[in-house]
Amino acid sequence: MRVLILATAAFAAISPLAANAQSGSDASAGELVKRGKYLAIAGDCSSCHAENFSGGEKIESPIGAIYAPNITPDQKTGIGDMTETEFEGALRRGKSDTWLYPAMPYTHYTGLTDADVKALWAYFKQVKPVENEVPETDLGFPFVRPAMMGWNTLFLDKGHxxxxxxxxxxxxxxxxxxxxxxxxxxxxxxxxxxxxxxxxxxxxxxxxxxxxxxxxxxxxxxxxxxxxxxxxxxxxxxxxxxxxxxxxxxxxxxxxxxxxxxxxxxxxxxxxxxxxxxxxxxxPEASGPDGQATLDLAALEVPNGDWQSVVGHDTTDGATLYQGACATCHGMNGQGTAAPPLSEISDVRAANAANVVQVIAHGINMPGDARHVAMPGFQRTMSDAQIASVASYVRTNFGGVDGEVTKGSVATILSGKQQVSWIIANAAQLAWAAIAVAVLLVLALIGWAVMRTRRRA
CATH class of the missing domain: 1.10.760 (Cytochrome Bc1 Complex; Chain D, domain 2)
Structure with missing residues (x-):
């Protein structure tokens, strides 16, 4: 009986300690997950892997389309069967069960601390699993995944x-x-x-x-x-x-x-x-226009109506198009009524016209805490020639930039095609040529060995 009483007393004494230890462990795990979530935000994971991390986002690269994988813990289509070691390898070395392409920024994530890798692992193991079969990335020969071993040898500086x-x-x-x-x-x-x-x-x-x-x-x-x-x-x-x-x-x-x-x-x-x-x-950026730009209304080709009627017109006069499509928000002189003054925007004064063209074509949709910045895009209602005219007008009159934006340059910019080196552009032909040379060398060595053996005989 005495033993039972002592045992009961000991259990009563130990139970709160065990409960506190469990509670502390749960709190510690919760803090680790919370930190992992913050790190995933700071690492901008959702921009490629989607907001629910189910992947499928198509990343256009100069050598082809790369599809971001599903990184939810779904057993069938995600990382549910991945180990922590494989997860760490993917982040810091670009290698898990297969070699990754450097569209995944492992050359940067190689600098992650051990503690942050563990926090990210804890977070991603508990996000909601989503079954989503992502298309297989196929960049064709010679951009096969094992080729990344050579690329990593040259350009992956582990930890840096x-x-x-x-x-x-x-x-x-x-x-x-x-x-x-x-x-x-x-x-x-x-x-x-x-x-x-x-x-x-x-x-x-x-x-x-x-x-x-x-x-x-x-x-x-x-x-x-x-x-x-x-x-x-x-x-x-x-x-x-x-x-x-x-x-x-x-x-x-x-x-x-x-x-x-x-x-x-x-x-x-x-x-x-x-x-x-x-x-x-x-x-350098242009310093801006010498004076305040204004529209000469008398010189416009068509009367000012709603912007749809103006851009539907076949005019390529930049002033006319600006008046119809842009002046309501940006003002006749570019100083802005419901939009920032164009003369103060870096992209308007920049030597590279790409961002001005892209914004005219696709607009802006920038949610904010107190103000949602939105601008419609005009690619569906303006031709490349019209977009070029508006871009030229805006850059010249409000940015002080010399030089015309052409229809051809607009088409190139909007295509999203990126220039690559001659080696990358001709990689397939060069790879096959190298293989052919290697085969010929092997055959030559075999022939030499056979001849040498016969001479000795």
Whole structure:
């Protein structure tokens, strides 16, 4: 009886401790998942893998379409049977059960800490499973997955994202981790080299992506963010707009799904780091028009009606098209009534016309905390020649840019086709030629060996 009483007392004493330990374990697991969710947002996973992570998004690359996989824990079509080791390999080495293409930014995620990999693993194992069979990526020969072993040997520096700058201090190091590893900014904002690797000599100095120009993020006064303050950078990343720019295209998606959800401390750290990277000069923006541009209404080809009737007209006069399609929001003089002054927008003054053309064609849809920035696109109602005329008119009159945007350049920009090196463009022919040479060499060696054996006999 005494033993039973002692045992009961011991159990009563231990039970709260066990319960507290279990509660602490659950809280710790919950915190890990919460951190993993934040990291997935900072890593911008949903921009490629969809908001529910079920994949299927078609990523257009210069060598073909790449389909983002399902990364929910669905056993049939997702990562339900993936191990933590395979998950880590996919993130940091581009290798799980198969080799990944570097559209997955593992050259940046290679800088992830062990703790953050574990947090991401904990988060993705508990997101809602979604059964979604994603199309198989087939880039054709020679861009087969095993070829990534050679590419990784050349361009994957394990643990070190490409071009990352050494900095001192907790805030700058946090900014470096966010810019270079999690947000992988240079994967879009750096030009590409001969084998489509990032050109680290022009790190963050701008690059083309699917017909959009991802601008120079370095603190250069010539084409970069030299005239952006820390507050400007934070405002752009948190709201998708500031006094210099409005986010459009892929960047609009990045802001709405990723940077707008980061903490204020992290946004400040990003701004501080971008101010600390090496300035790289590119083509500077125009200084703007000499005077205030206005429309000469008497010189217009057709009377001003609703914009649909004007753009339905076959005119290619930029002033006429601007008056009909743009002036209601942007003002007759470009100073804006329900839109930012065009003369202050970086893309209007930029040497590269791509973003102006893309915005005219596709518009902007930028949700915000207090204001939704929206602009209709005109690709369905304007011809390439008309878009070129509007772009030329806006850039010349409100941006002070010399040079005409042509119908042909509009077609090229909107096609989204990206220039590649001669080696990539002719990769298949070069690969087959190399195989043929290798076969001939092997046959020659066999023949030489046979002849030598006969001579000895």
């Amino acid at each position: 994202p490409p071009g990352a700058v050494d900095v001192a201090g907790d805030q700058l190091q946090r900014g470096r981790y966010l810019v270079e590893t999690l947000e992988h900014c240079s994967s879009c904002h750096s030009p590409r080299g001969t084998l489509m690797q990032e050109d680290t000599s022009k790190h963050l100095a701008g690059g083309m992506l699917n017909g959009w120009y991802a601008p120079n993020l370095t603190p250069s006064d010539k084409g970069g963010l030299g005239d952006w303050s820390e507050a400007d950078i934070v405002a752009y990343l948190s709201k998708g707009r500031n006094a210099h720019a409005v986010a459009g295209g892929e960047m609009g998606l990045v802001v709405s799904r990723s940077t707008s959800k980061l903490s204020s401390d992290d946004l400040t750290a990003i701004a501080k780091y971008l101010e600390a990277v090496k300035p790289v000069d590119t083509q």
